[in-house]
Structures are given as structure tokens and as C-alpha cells.
Amino acid sequence: MTEPLDNFRSETRDWLEANCPPEMRTPMRSEKDACWGGRHFEFQSPAQKQWLEVMGARGWTVPDWPSDYGGGGLSAPEAKILREEMARIGARSPLTSFGISMLGPALLKYGTEEQKKRYLPQIARGEIRWCQGYSEPGAGSDLAGLQTRAEDRGDHYLVNGQKVWTSYADQADWIFCLVRTSSESKHGGISFLLFDMESPGVTTKPILLISGYSPFCETFFDDVKVPKDQLVGEENKGWDVAKYLLGHEREMISGMGLGGGKATLGDSVGPIDDPLLRAELAAFDVDALAFQAMSEKFIDELKAGQAHPAMPSMMKYAGTELNKRRHELIMAAGGSDALEWDSERSKGGKQARDWLRTKANSIEGGTSEIQLGIVAKHILRLPGA
Amino acid sequence: MMILTDDQRMLQDTVRPFMADEGAIKTQLRHWRDTNCKDGFGHGLWKQFAELGLTGILVPEAQGGAGLGMIEAGVVLEEIGRNLTPSPFLTTAVAAVRALEGSAQAERWFPGIVAGETVAALAIDEGRNHDPARIECRAERSGNGFTLSGQKQFVVHGGSADVLLIAARTAGSAGEREGVTLFAIGKDASGLTLDSAGLADSSKAARITLDRVAVDADAVVGDVDGGWAPLSRALNAGRAGAASELVGVAAGAAEMTFDYLKQRKQFGRLIGEFQALQHRAAHLYGEIEIARAAALKAAQLLDAGDYRAELMTSVAKAKAARVGALAVQEGVQMHGGIGMTDEHDIGLYMKREAVLSELFGGPRFHAGEVARLSGY
Numbered sequence: 167m168t169e170p171l172d173n174f175r176s177e178t179r180d181w182l183e184a185n186c187p188p189e190m191r192t193p194m195r196s197e198k199d200a201c202w203g204g205r206h207f208e209f210q211s212p213a214q215k216q217w218l219e220v221m222g223a224r225g226w227t228v229p230d231w232p233s234d235y236g237g238g239g240l241s242a243p244e245a246k247i248l249r250e251e252m253a254r255i256g257a258r259s260p261l262t263s264f265g266i267s268m269l270g271p272a273l274l275k276y277g278t279e280e281q282k283k284r285y286l287p288q289i290a291r292g293e294i295r296w297c298q299g300y301s302e303p304g305a306g307s308d309l310a311g312l313q314t315r316a317e318d319r320g321d322h323y324l325v326n327g328q329k330v331w332t333s334y335a336d337q338a339d340w341i342f343c344l345v346r347t348s349s350e351s352k353h354g355g356i357s358f359l360l361f362d363m364e365s366p367g368v369t370t371k372p373i374l375l376i377s378g379y380s381p382f383c384e385t386f387f388d389d390v391k392v393p394k395d396q397l398v399g400e401e402n403k404g405w406d407v408a409k410y411l412l413g414h415e416r417e418m419i420s421g422m423g424l425g426g427g428k429a430t431l432g433d434s435v436g437p438i439d440d441p442l443l444r445a446e447l448a449a450f451d452v453d454a455l456a457f458q459a460m461s462e463k464f465i466d467e468l469k470a471g472q473a474h475p476a477m478p479s480m481m482k483y484a485g486t487e488l489n490k491r492r493h494e495l496i497m498a499a500g501g502s503d504a505l506e507w508d509s510e511r512s513k514g515g516k517q518a519r520d521w522l523r524t525k526a527n528s529i530e531g532g533t534s535e536i537q538l539g540i541v542a543k544h545i546l547r548l549p550g551a
Numbered sequence: 552m553m554i555l556t557d558d559q560r561m562l563q564d565t566v567r568p569f570m571a572d573e574g575a576i577k578t579q580l581r582h583w584r585d586t587n588c589k590d591g592f593g594h595g596l597w598k599q600f601a602e603l604g605l606t607g608i609l610v611p612e613a614q615g616g617a618g619l620g621m622i623e624a625g626v627v628l629e630e631i632g633r634n635l636t637p638s639p640f641l642t643t644a645v646a647a648v649r650a651l652e653g654s655a656q657a658e659r660w661f662p663g664i665v666a667g668e669t670v671a672a673l674a675i676d677e678g679r680n681h682d683p684a685r686i687e688c689r690a691e692r693s694g695n696g697f698t699l700s701g702q703k704q705f706v707v708h709g710g711s712a713d714v715l716l717i718a719a720r721t722a723g724s725a726g727e728r729e730g731v732t733l734f735a736i737g738k739d740a741s742g743l744t745l746d747s748a749g750l751a752d753s754s755k756a757a758r759i760t761l762d763r764v765a766v767d768a769d770a771v772v773g774d775v776d777g778g779w780a781p782l783s784r785a786l787n788a789g790r791a792g793a794a795s796e797l798v799g800v801a802a803g804a805a806e807m808t809f810d811y812l813k814q815r816k817q818f819g820r821l822i823g824e825f826q827a828l829q830h831r832a833a834h835l836y837g838e839i840e841i842a843r844a845a846a847l848k849a850a851q852l853l854d855a856g857d858y859r860a861e862l863m864t865s866v867a868k869a870k871a872a873r874v875g876a877l878a879v880q881e882g883v884q885m886h887g888g889i890g891m892t893d894e895h896d897i898g899l900y901m902k903r904e905a906v907l908s909e910l911f912g913g914p915r916f917h918a919g920e921v922a923r924l925s926g927y
Contacts, residue, residue: 432927452869470552
């Protein structure tokens with residue numbers, strides 16, 4: 167297109183060639199291959215550590231964040247070139263992080279200057295791993311019905327209550343947490359707090375899921391003291407922050423529709439003898455490639471500030487339903503092989519466990535039904551929605 | 552970037568009100584249908600297209616056209632779809648122009664196309680389902696030229712066409728891509744008979760019989776036995792264009808339906824208040840967005856000459872057809888009884904969608920192409 171961008175592309179290509187270790191240019195086999203960072207993270211290889219360090223130092227874990235806060239300071243077209251060049255060599259994401267995909271954008275919009283300087287660079291370098299304290303036993307789809315209380319104790323809040331479905335709470339260093347600071351108004355009594363998971367009074371308990379995995383936890387708060395400078399936005403105005411963050415969470419989850427960088431399925435399930443299975447795979451691949459185009463368009467529109475604020479809901483719905491269908495088809499193609507649960511041959515039942523894991527996709531981050539309701543209300547403006 | 556440029560937006564801003572006004576269902580589709588027009592479209596509107604520079608949208612500037620690409624053609628086609636505007640734009644200005652470009656035949660036909668005076672039609676299909684590799688129509692060498700025999704069907708606008716682009720076999724056998732040759736033949740050729748019929752959407756398509764039709768060698772578009780090249784250029788453009796038009800049909804039907812949900816009352820409430828309908832409407836909205844992105848991506852890859860263009864074109868055509876079908880079916884269902892009447896426009900969307908879905912290959916054909924191109 168333009169010369170500066172061409173130069174940026176060739177410089178980026180050269181830099182990646184020199185700095186991306188070969189082991190980091192292979193597809194991730196599962197969530198376990200992701201680099202999550204944090205105080206207690208055990209790197210799977212020296213290459214994984216090195217990749218995080220060189221990318222973090224350049225701010226390219228968060229290419230479009232301002233460089234003042236540890237980001238790469240890239241323009242939208244430059245960030246797209248970086249994504250394309252990383253995809254070209256099959257480079258793994260150096261850091262998978264709720265700090266990057268959820269908290270960071272919310273802090274950039276609602277955080278004080280001090281909060282941005284304190285938290286964002288740590289996120290960019292992968293030093294602190296964050297978890298999300300949103301859902302509660304009595305507040306799932308009706309999230310604003312949450313009851314975890316934070317009492318004003320002068321210089322700090324005292325937090326008591328329970329969260330559930332807290333992803334990786336047992337491995338996280340800090341939490342961004344919705345709490346009730348007033349019971350006078352449902353949505354208008356919620357505040358957004360940040361605190362250390364090592365604070366006295368915080369306990370976590372992993373939940374065993376149907377997949378046999380335990381990515382989610384119950385998290386309990388018993389007289390947890392949170393300094394007041396760790397409130398994001400104004401007291402009782404946390405719902406705005408919460409909703410803004412949810413848009414980013416949904417944007418992240420919608421990426422599940424992309425099949426981990428390989429959208430099509432029919433060319434990777436092995437020999438297909440059954441013409442009916444072939445037809446289903448072909449129909450799936452049409453939808454998957456169309457969704458991939460949509461995803462590219464959506465990100466371009468987001469970065470250009472042209473996306474409707476409710477579009478992440480549409481994308482989250484479409485991407486997660488597609489991912490569930492992908493795994494239904496992987497199971498169908500795999501037949502009885504795919505049903506093995508504990509054999510070495512099946513890598514400990516990987517296909518079956520991954521298939522069951524995807525069933526959470528259309529629940530976590532707001533159910534498909536919640537997303538459809540948001541689209542009906544905010545985009546279609548249907549009455550009473 | 553998957554975002555329209557300022558110039559493309561300006562084109563959209565021009566074409567959208569033009570089509571909604573001049574190309575409206577009442578003044579075009581219903582008018583020509585109800586007056587039993589033999590063409591099924593108005594030549595006056597085709598002239599207006601020319602005045603706006605639309606008929607030559609893909610024609611190179613050196614040959615009097617606008618020299619634009621499939622993204623711009625797609626912008627126009629989405630508005631055509633939204634208004635069900637009958638015109639030979641897709642067959643003539645998109646598919647035929649792509650077939651003829653760069654050939655000696657271009658000099659002969661482009662001026663008339665740019666001026667809005669010439670209509671071209673593609674004669675490809677020989678059976679009830681699109682399968683261009685299975686062409687059996689024969690063209691035998693004779694003297695300085697060729698003699699064509701065979702039959703064609705689903706030749707959209709064939710009865711109105713000044714020139715027919717006919718794919719025939721000069722070598723090889725049905726199922727092979729090699730050995731196909733594309734001919735540009737005037738409508739008055741001796742031995743060519745044409746039986747034009749109205750389709751469900753009130754457009755016209757012809758069945759053509761070729762009985763030893765003699766043509767000169769200069770009727771060949773591109774190379775003898777190498778007709779697959781211009782043919783696939785025409786088909787890719789036609790398919791990507793049909794995908795954009797289908798997105799417009801789906802969007803037009805959906806907008807009409809979403810409006811209806813906000814007006815119609817039952818049980819003392821607007822029916823749009825019912826969650827059973829809200830979720831289906833929201834799902835439809837998302838599917839249309841996805842189909843539009845697929846059509847844009849296909850157009851972009853075609854314009855860039857990217858190797859993935861053929862795959863993405865099949866994706867776009869298949870997806871747009873599926874989504875178009877969903878939109879018109881939900882449209883009629885959500886309108887209830889009034890949706891079944893000829894008086895209401897929503898049913899017209901269903902009929903147009905069915906024809907566009909089949910044109911240049913239906914969703915099953917294109918899903919098969921996606922599988923073939925992906926190697927399974």
C-alpha cells in the first residue's frame with residue numbers, strides 16, 4: 167500500500183525471523199501450551215520464556231497499547247501487519263492473558279493515570295496473571311444481581327462474599343472483581359475493584375467439570391481488605407466498567423470460532439469415507455471460512471472505531487456456536503476412537519475432553535441467549551428487549 | 552483492510568438512494584411483471600445505469616469504462632438485491648465483461664455495454680444443476696470456423712441478449728476442463744433457436760438449441776480449447792457478484808421483517824416483544840453480517856488476483872445462498888398470513904432469492920467446491 171507500511175512489514179518480518187524461536191512457530195496443541203505468565207508460571211520450555219521476554223520488551227504482547235504503558239504504540243494498520251506476519255510464520259501468541267484481553271482495555275478507558283502506570287506494564291510483560299470475579303452462585307445470566315459486598319472502612323473496603331466460574335483463580339495473582347457497594351440500586355450499586363489474590367481472606371477451590379478439566383474455581387472472600395486506590399472508576403459506577411470489559415471478553419471468546427488459526431476442518435480429520443460426513447464437513451468449512459472473514463472485518467472495524475458496541479455479542483454468539491459444531495464434527499469423524507477417555511493412544515481422551523470443554527463456550531462470558539438478547543435490544547432495537 | 556474506502560463509500564452513497572428510488576420494487580419489478588414485459592427489465596433503467604457509469608464499472612478506463620473492481624460491483628449489487636431491481640447488470644456488466652476482457656471480442660462489445668445499449672448473456676448450464684465442467688455442447692472445426700451443436704438452459708436474459716457467450720467443447724469429454732472453448736455469438740445466428748420463459752422471480756431465462764450453428768474463428772473468446780480461463784473469470788465474478796446481490800436480498804427482507812416486528816400487534820403487544828422472535832431475528836442479523844463479510848473477502852481476493860479467490864468465492868456464494876434462504880423464510884414466516892399474499896413485497900424476496908441461489912451454482916455445489924479445493 168504505502169511505503170512506510172511496506173518498510174514496517176519488512177522490518178517486522180526480519181525481526182520476527184531473528185527473534186521468534188523455532189519451537190514457538192508450531193501450533194499450540196491445547197490450552198496448556200499457552201503462556202499465561204504471572205508470579206508462579208512454570209514455563210514449558212526456555213523458548214517459551216525467551217519469546218515472552220523479547221516480545222514483552224518490545225511491547226508487542228500488546229502492540230496497539232500506548233508505549234507509555236508498556237505497549238508497542240503501533241497504529242491499527244501496523245498492528246494488523248504484525249498479526250499477519252506472525253500468522254505467516256505460524257508464531258504462537260507470546261502471552262495469553264485476561265489482563266491483555268479484558269482488564270487492560272477497561273483500565274485504558276476507566277483507570278486513573280496512576281492505575282495505568284501501575285498495572286498496564288506488568289500486564290504487558292506477563293508479570294501478573296489476572297482472573298475475573300464476576301459470576302456468583304445467584305448471579306449468572308442476571309449478573310447485576312451480584313451480592314458480594316464491599317463495605318467502606320475509611321481507607322479501605324472490606325470484601326465478603328463468593329464468586330463462581332472464576333477462570334484459573336487458583337493460578338492467578340490478582341483479581342478484577344465486581345462488588346456491591348450499595349443496595350439502593352441494582353445496577354447503580356456495583357463497584358469495580360482490583361486486589362491481590364494473596365490478600366488474607368481469599369480462598370479458591372477448583373470445580374471439576376464434565377471434561378475432567380478444572381479451569382474454573384469457586385472463590386471465597388472473608389474480610390478481605392482492599393485499599394481504596396484499587397477502585398476503578400467511581401464507586402457505584404462499576405457496571406459501566408463491567409459492561410465495557412465484557413465487550414472485550416466477548417471479542418476474545420469469539421476468536422474460538424477460528425479454530426486456533428486453522429479455520430477449515432474437512433482437510434484435517436483424516437480419510438473421509440462417508441459422503442454424508444463429507445457434506446457436513448463441507449458445510450461447516452463454508453461457515454468457518456465465512457466466519458474467519460467476518461472476524462477480520464470485525465477487528466478492522468473495531469480498530470477503526472467503526473464497530474457497533476453490541477457487535478462483540480454477535481461475534482461471541484457466532485464464534486462459540488461454530489466452535490461447538492466443530493467439536494461435534496471432530497467427534498463424528500473420530501467415531502469410537504474419539505470416545506476413549508484415558509488411553510495413551512487417545513492422549514488421555516483429548517478429543518472427548520476438548521469436545522466437552524467447548525460446551526462452556528456458549529455459557530461463559532454470557533450465554534448465547536444473553537448475546538442474542540443484547541443484539542435484539544441494542545442493534546435491532548426490538549421493543550421490550 | 553476489510554473496510555470500504557472513502558471512494559467506495561461515496562459510490563454506495565450514490566447508488567443506495569438511486570436504487571431505492573429509480574430501482575424500487577413498485578416502479579421496476581412489479582411494473583415490468585404486471586405489464587408482461589418480454590425482457591423482465593426496463594431498458595430505460597439500464598440506460599440510467601450507463602449514465603451513472605455502472606454498466607462499464609469493470610470495463611478498463613482505456614475502453615471507456617470506470618476500471619473499478621469486484622468490491623465496487625459488489626456495492627452496486629447489494630443495492631440491486633435490496634430493491635430486487637431487475638437489470639442485466641450481473642450477467643452483462645459483471646460476468647460477461649470479465650469473460651470478454653483482454654480478448655479481441657472486447658473491442659466489439661464493450662462500447663455497447665458501456666453505453667447501456669448492449670445486453671450479454673452466458674450460456675453455460677446444460678442440465679438442471681450447474682456443473683460447468685460437464686459441458687457436452689460440441690463445436691466442430693469446419694473451414695475457417697466452427698459449427699456448434701447442443702443445448703443450453705438457464706440462460707438468464709438470453710431472450711434480450713445481443714450477444715450470447717456460449718461454452719462448447721472443442722476437445723476432451725464431459726468432466727474435463729481442458730477442451731472447452733468460449734464463443735461470442737450474435738443472437739441472429741442461423742440454427743440458433745431460443746425459447747424464453749419467465750422464472751419464479753419474473754426474470755427471463757432462455758433454453759437455447761444450437762443446430763449446426765456456423766461461426767467464424769474470430770467468435771472465439773480467448774484460446775481454442777482454453778475457454779476455461781475466460782469462463783472461470785466470468786464464473787468467479789458472477790458468483791461473487793451473486794453473493795453480494797444475495798446479501799442485499801437478505802438484508803432487504805430482514806429490514807422489512809424487523810420493521811414489521813415493531814408494528815404488528817397480537818395479544819395486545821408488539822410481536823417484536825416476544826423473545827421467541829427476538830432471538831431468531833438477532834441470529835438472522837448476525838448471519839447476514841457474516842455473509843456480507845464473506846462476499847467482501849471474495850471480492851477483495853478476486854481484485855487482488857490472490858490464489859485463494861476461487862475458494863473464497865465458493866464460500867461466499869454458498870454462505871450467501873444459505874443466509875438468503877434463512878432471511879426470506881424467516882421473513883415470510885414472521886409476516887404471517889400477509890407474507891403469503893402477492894400484494895406484500897416480502898414474498899418477492901423469496902422468489903428472487905431462489906433464482907439467485909441457483910444461478911452459477913447452488914450452495915451444495917459450492918460446498919462441494921470448497922471440499923474439492925481443500926483437498927477432500
